[in-house]
Each structure stands twice: as structure tokens, then as C-alpha cells.
Amino acid sequence: MSYLSKVRAIVWKDVRAELRTKDILSSMLVFAGLTVLIFQFAFDLRASVIQLVLPGVLWIAITFAGVLGLNRSFVLEQDRGSMEGLLMAPMDRSAIYFGKLIGNLLFIFAVELVLLPLMTVLYNMSLLSPSILLVVFLGTIGYAAVGTLFAALSINTRAREVMLPILLFPVMIPVFVAGVQATARLLDGESLAEIARWVQLLLAYDGIFIAAAMILFDYVVEE
Amino acid sequence: MIAIEKLIKAFGRKPVLKGIDLSVPAGQSVALFGPNGAGKTTLIRIIAGLSKHTSGSVKLGGQEVQQAGHGLRRHIGFVSHNPLLYDSLTAEENLIFFGRLYEVPELSQRINVVLDRVGLLHRRKDLVRTFSRGMIQRLTIARSILHNPPILLLDEPDTGLDQQAADMLRGLLLDIGASDRTVLLTTHNLERGLEWADRALILNGGKIRYDSLTDNLTPAEFRQVYTDVVATVPTIGKEPASS
Numbered sequence: 001m002s003y004l005s006k007v008r009a010i011v012w013k014d015v016r017a018e019l020r021t022k023d024i025l026s027s028m029l030v031f032a033g034l035t036v037l038i039f040q041f042a043f044d045l046r047a048s049v050i051q052l053v054l055p056g057v058l059w060i061a062i063t064f065a066g067v068l069g070l071n072r073s074f075v076l077e078q079d080r081g082s083m084e085g086l087l088m089a090p091m092d093r094s095a096i097y098f099g100k101l102i103g104n105l106l107f108i109f110a111v112e113l114v115l116l117p118l119m120t121v122l123y124n125m126s127l128l129s130p131s132i133l134l135v136v137f138l139g140t141i142g143y144a145a146v147g148t149l150f151a152a153l154s155i156n157t158r159a160r161e162v163m164l165p166i167l168l169f170p171v172m173i174p175v176f177v178a179g180v181q182a183t184a185r186l187l188d189g190e191s192l193a194e195i196a197r198w199v200q201l202l203l204a205y206d207g208i209f210i211a212a213a214m215i216l217f218d219y220v221v222e223e
Numbered sequence: 224m225i226a227i228e229k230l231i232k233a234f235g236r237k238p239v240l241k242g243i244d245l246s247v248p249a250g251q252s253v254a255l256f257g258p259n260g261a262g263k264t265t266l267i268r269i270i271a272g273l274s275k276h277t278s279g280s281v282k283l284g285g286q287e288v289q290q291a292g293h294g295l296r297r298h299i300g301f302v303s304h305n306p307l308l309y310d311s312l313t314a315e316e317n318l319i320f321f322g323r324l325y326e327v328p329e330l331s332q333r334i335n336v337v338l339d340r341v342g343l344l345h346r347r348k349d350l351v352r353t354f355s356r357g358m359i360q361r362l363t364i365a366r367s368i369l370h371n372p373p374i375l376l377l378d379e380p381d382t383g384l385d386q387q388a389a390d391m392l393r394g395l396l397l398d399i400g401a402s403d404r405t406v407l408l409t410t411h412n413l414e415r416g417l418e419w420a421d422r423a424l425i426l427n428g429g430k431i432r433y434d435s436l437t438d439n440l441t442p443a444e445f446r447q448v449y450t451d452v453v454a455t456v457p458t459i460g461k462e463p464a465s466s
Contacts, residue, residue: 002326009323017311020350081305084273085366088307089324090297222275 006091010099014073015106023076024069028111032065036119050123055183058127059176061115062108062140063169069107070147071154071164073100078155087221097217101148101210108140131192132183138202139179142209146171149213153220178202224249224374224405225270230279232265239265241429243279247422249373252396252406254420254437256413258453261426263409264304267378270407271301283374297325300367300404302377306359307366310352314343314362317351318369325370337365341395357388364395375399377408381415393419413449414442425452 018024039057043049077083086096116127116136147168154163182198192199230243239262247253257263268274269281272288272295281288286295301307308317315334322330338344341361351359360380367375380396381389396419399406410416417423417437423445425433432452437445 005326006324009320012323013309013312013316013320016316017309020311080308080310081303082307082309084301084303084305085307085321086324087273088271088296088299088301089321090293090295090326091324092293 003092003095006089006095007098007102010086010096011102011106014099014103018103018107024072024107025110027072028065028069028107029114031068032061032111032115033118035061035064036115036122040122050125051184051187054119054123054125054127054187055180058115058119058136058183059139059179061119062112062136062179063143063172063176065111065115066104066108066140066143066147067165067168069111070104070144070151070168071161073104073107073148074151074155075160083155083221093218093221094214096221097148097152097213100152101144101213104144104148105140108144109137112136112140125187127183129186131186131195134192135179135182135186135195135199135202138199138206139175139182142175142202142205143172145206145209145213146175149209149217149220152217174201174205178205224251224284225407226280226282226285227270228280230266230269230281231277232262232269232274233277238429240269240276243426243429243431245424245431247405247407249405250403251422252420253408253422253424254416255407255409255424255426256411256416256449257409257426262429263426264378266426267303267376267407267409271299271376272296297370298372298374300370300372300375302363302367302375302380304378304382306351306363308351308359308362311350313348313350314338314354314365315347317362318366321366322369327370333369337369340368340398341365342391355388357384357391360384360388361391361395364392368399373404375404375406375408377406379409379411381410381412389415413446417442417445425449427453 036057039053043053077086087093120127150167151164154160154167157163178198178201182195185195225245225247227243227245230240231238232240243266255263265274269276270288275289283295283298288295312320318334318337319330322334327333335344338347341364343358343361343365346358351362354362364380381392384392393415396406408419417440420437423435423437423440424431433448
């Protein structure tokens with residue numbers, strides 16, 4: 001309970017600070033919206049093409065907008081020197097990871113809450129089915145799990161804003177591939193049972209990287 | 224309370240601390256002086272568990288810092304160059320956050336007590352970003368004593384403070400000192416450090432070069448000692464690589 005209460009305290013602090021400044025959410029929302037609009041103009045999307053590119057556009061928007069939020073979550077701690085305050089607290093340091101992970105997930109989910117209806121309207125194709133929502137949910141967890149770990153790793157590097165995507169994108173290729181494939185097949189009319197292997201891949205990825213991050217986080221943040 | 228033996232710290236091949244031996248009994252206030260680059264911050268960070276030492280031993284209350292569990296951090300209050308506060312939260316919210324991390328019992332009452340002690344009770348609902356440097360430093364002290372730690376590590380707590388804020392900090396530290404806490408602080412202000420502490424140390428060239436109680440030490444005498452020590456022993460940055 002004590003561990004969970006500390007995770008909750010970190011989430012509470014991040015959400016409360018974000019609701020005041022809107023530093024992270026505003027940049028993620030604007031970036032996601034612009035990405036979707038740029039693809040709309042770039043491909044001059046017609047009905048026959050939409051179904052082919054829509055899953056890719058969705059996951060690119062989530063990935064690019066997400067990396068902004070992941071970067072900011074630890075950069076803000078580092079720039080204000082408050083990371084030391086977290087490291088000094090009497091708790092297993094994995095609590096910092098889980099607090100940050102849940103905060104990042106909440107911010108990315110908030111962006112998706114706007115992004116999915118926006119794309120549904122713009123492309124006239126529903127992305128709001130329970131199956132697609134499940135795939136987006138699982139993919140986002142995997143993405144944020146790795147992203148939170150790598151964001152902590154990159155804050156002490158010189159080119160940290162660039163370093164995170166360089167580290168993160170290659171490792172999250174399985175999430176991207178599984179997310180795009182699962183979304184595309186669901187849009188093609190396949191059932192959740194028929195895309196089970198992609199969902200299983202997302203589940204496995206989520207489990208492996210959350211467990212790995214829990215073990216590695218202490219080494220990542222120590223001097 | 225703090226026991227350090229043969230402490231060595233090197234960054235890569237560059238030694239910063241070259242064999243520190245120091246024992247600070249419970250309840251003693253120690254001021255650590257030294258020029259920039261002498262290793263004061265490094266020493267404080269090692270004692271706080273924020274940095275790992277290369278060799279030697281650092282014990283707090285008999286427990287080795289690097290091997291003890293995270294519970295040991297509950298016994299330390301830490302003030303660093305950075306306030307470790309969130310400027311988009313109010314003073315009260317900052318203390319609520321840290322109070323939850325340290326599992327402070329009867330948190331709201333304790334927050335009122337420490338805010339009152341640093342003279343910020345009337346500003347508890349204000350965002351930290353609206354605070355002056357002196358107020359931020361007072362809130363930083365409040366954060367560091369919130370969980371009532373027996374050991375306080377203060378790294379240049381007076382940096383950037385005007386005279387009025389420094390006087391307030393002095394009152395706070397004397398108050399804290401009277402409460403039987405072990406205090407280790409660093410400062411560049413020799414007079415202030417002597418006034419605040421029971422014992423003065425000068426760190427230079429990676430070693431403690433001077434160690435004396437402050438009882439019979441006048442500021443003028445100490446300034447002369449400090450000048451002599453700093454002049455005769457090169458700081459780490461000035462040392463030849465071969466030494």
C-alpha cells in the first residue's frame with residue numbers, strides 16, 4: 001500500500017502541475033492534430049485510399065505526439081532540479097517509474113480521446129469500435145512503458161530532445177507494426193479473434209518492457 | 224551519526240575526494256568550507272546517497288549508505304543548489320507531495336507547523352513561481368525538515384539570499400541546531416558559517432585540511448586560516464594530472 005501511495009502521489013503531482021501549465025498536453029494535442037491534417041493534405045485522401053493509410057496515420061500521430069510528452073515529463077524534472085528530490089525520497093525508485101508511466105499514459109490517452117474522434121470525422125471512417133480502442137490501449141501502454149524508461153535515460157545526455165526518438169523508435173517497432181496491422185485488419189472487417197496474434201504480441205511487449213523497466217530504472221537514474 | 228572513512232571519489236580518472244576521514248556526532252552542526260571545485264557538493268551528494276563513491280566507507284547511524292535500503296533516506300533532510308520544488312504547485316501542494324513520499328503522519332498539521340516556522344503560512348496557497356528567491360529558500364528548508372529528519376545536509380543554503388533572508392535562515396538554522404539534529408552545511412560565507420556551526424572544516428585539494436570547533440575561533444582568525452589553507456593547497460582543478 002505504501003508503494004502504491006507513493007506512485008499515486010507522483011501521478012497526482014504530475015497531473016496537478018500539468019492541469020495548471022498545460023505544457024505537455026497542449027503541445028501534444030496541437031502536434032497530433034497537425035500530423036493528421038498534413039497527411040490529409042499530403043495524400044489528398046479519397047475513399048479508396050483512406051482505408052489503406054488510416055492505420056499508419058493514426059499510429060504515426062500517436063507516436064510523434066507521444067514522444068513530445070515523454071520527453072517533457074523528465075526534462076521538466078531535470079531542468080528544475082527536482083529529480084534529486086524524487087531520488088532522495090525513501091522509496092524503491094521503480095515507484096518513480098510507475099508514477100511517471102501512469103502520468104504519461106494519462107496524457108497520451110487524453111490526446112487519443114481527441115485524436116480518434118477527430119480522425120473519425122475527418123476521414124469518415126470509425127475508429128471508435130471497442131476492438132480498435134483495445135488495440136490502441138495496449139499499443140499505448142507498450143509505447144509509454146519503453147518511452148518512460150528511455151526518457152529517464154536521455155535526460156542526462158547532451159542532445160536529449162533528439163536522443164529520445166533515436167533511442168525509442170527502433171525499440172518500439174514491434175508495437176508500431178502490431179498496432180498498424182491490428183488496426184488495418186479491424187478496419188477491413190476482421191474480428192478480434194482473427195487478429196489475436198497481434199493482440200498477443202502487444203500484450204507480450206507490454207509485459208516484457210514494464211518488467212524490464214522496473215528492474216532497470218534504478219540503474220538508469222543513478223549517477 | 225555521520226562516519227566517513229578513507230572516502231575516495233573519482234570522476235573517470237580525475238580524483239575529486241582523495242581520502243576523507245570525518246566523524247560527526249549526533250546533534251553537532253558542521254560547516255564545510257572550501258573554494259569552488261574543492262569537492263564540497265560531491266561529498267554532500269555522496270552522504271545523501273545521490274552519488275556513489277569510488278572507495279571507502281560512508282555510514283549514517285551505523286548503516287553503510289550504499290548498501291542500506293531506501294529507508295535510510297528517511298533520516299536525511301537535503302537542501303541542494305536547486306530548491307527541489309515544483310513552481311506550478313502551491314507551497315502547500317509541494318509539501319503535501321513530499322509529505323506523501325515520506326509518509327509523514329498527520330500531514331496537514333505538520334505542514335502548518337513547518338510553514339509557520341519558516342514564516343510562509345500566510346502564503347501556503349500561492350504558487351511557488353510567485354515566490355522570491357528568499358521565500359523559495361525558506362520553503363526549501365521547510366521541505367527538508369517536513370519529515371523531521373535527524374540529519375540535515377545543506378549545500379550552500381545561503382546562496383543568492385539578501386541579508387534579510389539570510390538572517391531568517393540563520394534563525395531557522397539555530398532553531399534547527401537547538402533541536403538536536405546533526406547538520407552538515409557548506410557555504411562560501413565564512414562569518415555566516417562560523418556563526419551557524421559548532422565545528423568548521425576546510426576542504427581543499429580533495430582532503431580535509433582544517434578541522435576545529437568554532438567556540439574560540441574569531442572570524443578574523445578563521446579568515447586568515449582559510450586564506451592560508453587555500454593558498455598552500457592547490458584545488459583539484461589546478462592540480463597537475465600526475466599528482
